[in-house]
Amino acid sequence: MEVVIAPGPELGRLAAAAVEQLVREQPDAVLGLATGSSPLAVYDELARRHAEHGLSFARVRAFMLDEYVGLAADHPERYRNVIEKEIASRVDFAPGAVQGPDGLSDDLPGACAAYEDAIASVGGIDLQLLGIGTDGHVAFNEPGSSLASRTRIKTLTRQTREDNARFFGGDLDQVPQHCLTQGLATIMSARHLVLLATGRGKAEAVHQLVEGPVSAMWPATILQHHPHVTVLVDDAAASRLQLADYYRETYAAKPDWQGL
Known part of the structure; x- marks a missing residue:
């Protein structure tokens, strides 16, 4: 696990550079797209590189991490619509190239199985963008989630719903x-995981993710077992890291050819 501590605006550029390198080297790459606040700077930077430097997503496939159950197809906070607004409509993905789990299906277990099959059918995800919740969840794998879990329906904790209420006008009931x-x-199963976190509110979750024991109580800690994880955090999110100075020294001394 590589930990990079940098100013907030730099984190988005670093993640976007990793995506750009992958897509230019492998034009038919498969990306994993996250929602929430953390990846927005990445999407802004990718849209800029598309517009100004010709970065093309024409052959790229993309899969979303999650989707709410029951939100109307035209609801602005339905994650498929959020991804369309924040990145898909701003670059040149082919029609149908971005997929998400079907939260409006009449057969939710079947929709989950179909989603797993769709990811497997393209050979898996090459680079997955991630955020982390204040309680250590990644995607919507809440505390107590099985470390061996696959795509499935989950009940959101009150903490997660409170954290996300800002996207629903502050109304928890929505x-x-x-x-x-x-x-x-x-x-x-993705080949490269890139996780972004900013702000002091994420500091404890980042500490557990990087330096805590692997535990279902902090689901993100399973990432410690992945062979290629990049954790991008600002100073505030890194404020609980006991080895923060070492992570800074390591990144400063990193050979340029390694990339992320």
């Missing part, structure tokens, strides 16, 4: 109680 989410084992 935040769905259920979602479909890639499982932890699904996420771990």
